[in-house]
Amino acid sequence: MELAKGGTPAGLIATVTFQPLAVGQLQALGVGGLPLIVIDHPLGGEKLEGVRRRAHQAVEELAALVGVSR
Amino acid sequence: MTLRSQVLELPDSPEAVFQAFCEREWCDGLPIIPPTPERVEAMLASVAGDAEESLGPLPPLWREATLEKLAVNSVMAGCLPEFFPVVLAAVEAMLDPAFNLYGVQATTHPVAPLLILNGPYARTIGMQSGAGCFGPGFRANATIGRALRLILMNVGGGWPGGHDMATHGSPAKYSYAIAENESASPWASHHVELGYAANQSVVTVFGGEAPHNVNDHVSTRAAGILHTASDTAATLGSNVKWYLSQSQLLIVLGPEHAATIAADGFSKDDVKVFVFEHARLPLGTLKLGGMWGIQEWPDWMLAVTDDRALLPSVASPEEILVVVAGGAGKHSAVVPNCTFSRAVHRPLTRLRA
Amino acid sequence: MSPPDCIRVLSPVGEVRRRVLTAPALPPDLRGKTIGFLDNTKPNFDKLVAEMAGLLRERFGVKAVVHRRKANASTPAAPEILAELAKACDLVLAGSAD
Numbered sequence A: 001m002e003l004a005k006g007g008t009p010a011g012l013i014a015t016v017t018f019q020p021l022a023v024g025q026l027q028a029l030g031v032g033g034l035p036l037i038v039i040d041h042p043l044g045g046e047k048l049e050g051v052r053r054r055a056h057q058a059v060e061e062l063a064a065l066v067g068v069s070r
Numbered sequence B: 001m002t003l004r005s006q007v008l009e010l011p012d013s014p015e016a017v018f019q020a021f022c023e024r025e026w027c028d029g030l031p032i033i034p035p036t037p038e039r040v041e042a043m044l045a046s047v048a049g050d051a052e053e054s055l056g057p058l059p060p061l062w063r064e065a066t067l068e069k070l071a072v073n074s075v076m077a078g079c080l081p082e083f084f085p086v087v088l089a090a091v092e093a094m095l096d097p098a099f100n101l102y103g104v105q106a107t108t109h110p111v112a113p114l115l116i117l118n119g120p121y122a123r124t125i126g127m128q129s130g131a132g133c134f135g136p137g138f139r140a141n142a143t144i145g146r147a148l149r150l151i152l153m154n155v156g157g158g159w160p161g162g163h164d165m166a167t168h169g170s171p172a173k174y175s176y177a178i179a180e181n182e183s184a185s186p187w188a189s190h191h192v193e194l195g196y197a198a199n200q201s202v203v204t205v206f207g208g209e210a211p212h213n214v215n216d217h218v219s220t221r222a223a224g225i226l227h228t229a230s231d232t233a234a235t236l237g238s239n240v241k242w243y244l245s246q247s248q249l250l251i252v253l254g255p256e257h258a259a260t261i262a263a264d265g266f267s268k269d270d271v272k273v274f275v276f277e278h279a280r281l282p283l284g285t286l287k288l289g290g291m292w293g294i295q296e297w298p299d300w301m302l303a304v305t306d307d308r309a310l311l312p313s314v315a316s317p318e319e320i321l322v323v324v325a326g327g328a329g330k331h332s333a334v335v336p337n338c339t340f341s342r343a344v345h346r347p348l349t350r351l352r353a
Numbered sequence C: 001m002s003p004p005d006c007i008r009v010l011s012p013v014g015e016v017r018r019r020v021l022t023a024p025a026l027p028p029d030l031r032g033k034t035i036g037f038l039d040n041t042k043p044n045f046d047k048l049v050a051e052m053a054g055l056l057r058e059r060f061g062v063k064a065v066v067h068r069r070k071a072n073a074s075t076p077a078a079p080e081i082l083a084e085l086a087k088a089c090d091l092v093l094a095g096s097a098d
Helices: A016-028 A048-069 B014-023 B037-044 B067-077 B081-094 B101-106 B120-124 B139-154 B222-233 B255-263 B268-278 C045-060 C079-088
Strands: A010-015 A036-039 B007-011 B054-058 B063-066 B112-118 B177-179 B202-208 B212-215 B249-253 B280-282 B310-312 B320-324 B331-336 B344-347 C006-010 C034-039 C064-069 C091-095
Touching: A010 A016, A010 A048, A016 A036, A036 A048, A048 C045, B007 B014, B037 B067, B037 B081, B037 C006, B054 B067, B054 B081, B063 B067, B067 B081, B067 B139, B081 B112, B081 B120, B081 B139, B081 B202, B081 B344, B112 B120, B112 B139, B139 B177, B202 B331, B212 B222, B222 B249, B222 B255, B222 B268, B222 B331, B249 B255, B249 B268, B268 B320, C034 C045, C034 C079, C045 C064, C064 C079
Parallel strands: A010 A036, A010 C091, B112 B177, B249 B320, C034 C064, C034 C091
Antiparallel strands: B007 C006, B054 B063, B112 B202, B202 B344, B212 B331, B249 B331, B280 B310
């Protein structure tokens, strides 16, 4: 968020369980427009296959966000 | 006095008001005192400052901690107006960046701010420092601690599972406030150690877990009791030790344990050094789980390879706080912090003369 | 005046006084861009970044990925780390979860 205030495009990656916290933070700090990439919860404790699946999710979401902002 | 809060008109019965507040997620699940404008004004009249004045934005939703909102929540908690200056000092302390209130509010760890009141005002308002001080029965302790929680929920927005991400929470999140038992302490009290005069009243907030019991019924020497306390402090599952730069331990000595320790010639600093040297786990144990691999340690600790080497839980003896509280009996308590928040103190400055 | 048998009470909920900031726009295309990751140190975020880095290079033609870790999960990133990411990257993604 500090980065975005300084003018650097920035976003957050959060698991779905932490989505409300992340959204609340962004809105409360006046940067509700920052992109939020949501992946399945949890990330910690997952084996490599699970991490890979979440990486695909994240990249798909980023692709959609970039598409929208185009 | 102009109050700016949204006004609700509700049926005038305790059940209806309680129900309305529960439905709106405005309370902790226990009955409240209805915050009428008259009660809120009486609360505000006990302190210096305007209703609109804000102590700062409270995380995680960064909503303003105006004196009016703090008073509304203090009324709900059951505080008497004379408790309000203590609540304000605690909120001021929690807003110090060193306390990292965002981390304390949003973490999955079961941390709650423990309020410790030192000085004569604790006796003025009847804040319990003796038998059962962490437990029920004392209006000042119960309602001041509860006011802080309601403020953290309603002003900060730390609703469980929403923006307060604590996995289990903690009973300490309902209310967590004590006074030091200064008259039963063989040493200078905590605020005097911090440089305040004994007749000043000072609030300390400590982002801690619920108390861990230190049962030592047999030791007649300082070393025995402090070994028991050190062993209680050094556990694999505690957060303390993983982020070493912000790890702190609070040792709450029961008066009988404190007397035994002092009778052996130990000063408070000696207690801290002893616990610093003994509240340790071997490297081989630390490797078993906890936060092994994601710890934040100084280089010298990361370079240790001997699995038998005993590594400290905190960075120095100064990171151990010692207070005396409680009543009769051979128990003390260890309160580990959450390791991303440091204890902060503030004098009571808003007492209306 | 309240109707009889009614009580007037005040809302305990705080209010926000902050102004709204405009978030900087995302780059229209990631090709040739440098993407930064601010690692919150939570387990597996480093692996997620490594996996995403591969996909971003293959699918978006991303030029480089910069991966920096905070000191720990619960405190803000050091200003030096933020400054470095701001200087080097066209887009920064921060980890915020378990």
